[in-house]
Amino acid sequence: MTVTASFQNPAVGELFECVKARDPAQPEFLQAVEEVFETLEPVFDKRPELIPVMARLVEPERMIQFRVAWVDDAGKQHVNRGYRIQFSTAIGPYKGGLRFHPTVTLSVIKFLGFEQIFKNSLTTLPMGGGKGGCDFDPKGKSDGEVMRFCQAFMTELQRHIGADTDVPAGDIGVGGREVGFMFGQYKRIRNEFVGILTGKGLSFGGSLIRPEATGYGLVYFVQNMLEDKSDSLQGKRVAVSGSGNVAIYTVEKLLELGATVLTVSDSTGYVYFEDGLTKELLEAVNDHKVIKRGRLSDFKSGKFVAGKRPWEVPTKFDIALPCATQNEVEKADADLLVKAGVKLVAEGANMPSTSEAIALYHKNGIEFGPAKAANAGGVAVSGLEMAQNSARLSWSREEVDDKLKGIMKAIFDASKSAAKEYSTHLQAGANIAGFLKVADAMLAHGVF
């Protein structure tokens, strides 16, 4: 990924050059910063006093990097590198997921942590921004190996987090199993039963709807985008990427609302369901991918296309929802979306569209729901889990789902209203609305 920023406002350009000079070898982080700086230019033109605020915000408050040593089932020792980037406490304790994947680097965790600041601000809840992870690959590991790895990871992380300090959760490679192991280790070391992680099991402080929240929230966001144009999901043809937590619950909600879902994918390729996924087929994908931790190349239904992304699926469709990973929609993919007749793209994954792809969406009049707004439902329900833990009570499924719907609408309205005020698009509106709240808090707190 090359960073090719060009800014109208020289002071913003200068700040970007400083960020680039400080971390020239962090392409994902620079990509995320470039996107935010470009869309905030109209704000900086109007309120230049916010440029020094951004100069502080773009530097994490604290970065923790640590060794994670563990022993596999054969008795062999392994060493991985763990991270927790505590980016901003302007509006609340650090909050954001943990990613366990071999591609994890400091740059990846920094881009995710930076984006989390604005996303969390949009949720309306008091959460700062953070992210963490490790270059550990859970694929092919036994439950015992994953448990020992998680225990080793938490043995170090526990000294840096706390219910009012920093509350991690899941992301790629971290689901209920991993959160459970890490929660158990924290409790063992600290002798405290507190909500230091979200996405916990229901029997030990988890919230109903947290597993579903990112996918459901994405679909609620899309509903808001469509309703704004007097349209609905009924009968829409949708291509979805991914087949993990976010993708599965996205598909579930799409089916419930009458859409036809054509694809799911993983790193081996995609599966095309010509007549659309059914509830039974979704159940089978979930069983194969999430429960049995298999690969789609071994999935028995639909048409598997090896080594390709779902954006090339040979049919017309209306909506694309990338729900797998960063930069999974590049310029050539966006070209395919335009040719397929796509009218709306909304991001379930974090930064799945490259800047060239986003430029093509705008050029071709494709409605674009950016990740920081569209996938904020997951962290929003994490915020609700924290509230339930603090109050030592549990809300019903309906209560949490209603709150999630309300939050996704509030995010859409705030993004749209900022877009209107600054005569720009929803992507910029989301960044502006998220940033202004954080910036005002930082101004109030004084320089640090």
Ligand SMILES: NC(=O)C1=CN([C@@H]2O[C@H](COP(=O)(O)OP(=O)(O)OC[C@H]3O[C@@H](n4cnc5c(N)ncnc54)[C@H](O)[C@@H]3O)[C@@H](O)[C@H]2O)C=CC1
């Ligand atoms: N879990 C959550 O609550 C949230 C997750 N996200 C984002 O959603 C995306 C997916 O996360 P989860 O579903 O939680 O993770 P997961 O681990 O449950 O699933 C990840 C999915 O992405 C696929 N994938 C990974 N690398 C890929 C690649 N290079 N090419 C194609 N497919 C690939 C995997 O096969 C899997 O289907 C990530 O970008 C994550 O940061 C965003 C907000 C909240």
Ligand SMILES: O=C(O)CCC(=O)C(=O)O
């Ligand atoms: O629920 C959380 O705290 C984290 C969610 C997350 O990592 C994300 O929004 O990307």
